Amino acid sequence: MEDxxxxxxxxxxxxxxxxxxxEKPYQLLAHARxxxxxxxxxxxxxxxxxxxxxxxxIFVWVEPLAGWRRVHALPQRTRIDWAGQxxxxxxxxxxxxxxxxxxMDNLNTHGIASLYEAFPPAEAHALAQRLEIxxxxxxxxxxxxxxxxxxxxxxxxxxxxxxxxxxxNGELAAWQAATNADQRQVDWQFTTEDARVKLRHxxxxxxxx
Numbered sequence: 540m541e542d543x544x545x546x547x548x549x550x551x552x553x554x555x556x557x558x559x560x561x562e563k564p565y566q567l568l569a570h571a572r573x574x575x576x577x578x579x580x581x582x583x584x585x586x587x588x589x590x591x592x593x594x595x596x597i598f599v600w601v602e603p604l605a606g607w608r609r610v611h612a613l614p615q616r617t618r619i620d621w622a623g624q625x626x627x628x629x630x631x632x633x634x635x636x637x638x639x640x641x642x643m644d645n646l647n648t649h650g651i652a653s654l655y656e657a658f659p660p661a662e663a664h665a666l667a668q669r670l671e672i673x674x675x676x677x678x679x680x681x682x683x684x685x686x687x688x689x690x691x692x693x694x695x696x697x698x699x700x701x702x703x704x705x706x707x708n709g710e711l712a713a714w715q716a717a718t719n720a721d722q723r724q725v726d727w728q729f730t731t732e733d734a735r736v737k738l739r740h741x742x743x744x745x746x747x748x
Contacts, residue, residue: 542673543642543682551604555671556633559601559642560624560649561685562616563693567592569702592702597711598624599692600632601685606722608688610711612704621648622657629669638671642683645674684725 546557569590596616600609609632613620625641633639643649651670654663675682696714701707 543675543679546640546642546673547603547684549640553635554637555640556602556636557604557640557642558628558633559603559683559685559688560599561643561680561683561689562596562598562621562646563689564594564616565597565612565697565707566594567702567704567707568700590702595704595707596620597689597692599685599689600624600628601688601725603684603725606719606724608715608718610692610715612707612711614704616648618648618653619657622653622663625654625670626658626666629666636669638669640671640673642673642675643685644680644683645677649674687725 549555549557569592593614595612595614597610597612598621601607609628611624613624629636629639651663651667651672654666657663658666680686692711692714696710701710
C-alpha cells in the first residue's frame with residue numbers, strides 16, 4: 540500500500556516515467572438476431588440472446604501524470620503476450636526513458652521471468668534493466684490507477700456487444716486517441732499517511748509480549 544502511494548507522489552520525470560498497467564478478459568459476443576434500429580419514439584431494440592465468439596484480453600497502460608494511455612486487445616494472455624507489450628512500452632512508447640517505473644498487480648505473468656521466456660537472454664536482460672517494478676499488494680488492486688482506467692474504458696467504450704477482435708481494437712484505438720488528445724491526468728489523492736490510518740487493519744501485527 541505504502542509502496543504504490545509513494546510512487547504516485549513522485550513528480551513528472553520524462554527520464555523516469557511512472558506507468559501503470561492492468562489487463563482484463565473480454566468476451567466477444569455477436570447478436571443472435573439483427574437488432575431493430577432506433578426510430579423516433581423508439582430506442583434500439585436488441586434480442587437478449589447472443590452468440591459467443593471467444594474471449595480476448597485487453598491490456599491498458601497509463602502514465603497518470605502525463606495523461607497518456609495505450610490500450611490493445613490480444614487473443615490471449617500469456618507470459619509471451621505480456622513480454623511483447625513490455626517491449627513495445629520500452630522501445631516504442633518510451634525509447635528515451637532511462638527507467639520506466641511500472642506499477643501493476645502480481646499476476647503470475649507480470650514479472651521479469653516472462654521477458655526471459657519471450658526473448659534471448661541478452662535482450663531480456665537489457666529490457667529488465669530499464670524497468671523498476673512495483674506490485675500492488677494482495678487485495679489491493681484498487682491501488683493500481685490502470686484498474687481505474689479500465690473501469691472508465693468499460694463504461695465509455697465497451698457498453699455493447701462486439702463480436703470481432705479487429706473491430707474491438709478499432710474501438711479501443713478511438714478511445715485511446717480521444718483520451719490522449721484530452722491529456723486527462725490522474726490526481727492521486729490517497730497518500731501514504733492515509734494508508735497508515737484508514738488501512739491499518741491490513742498491516743501486519745506483531746506480538747509485543
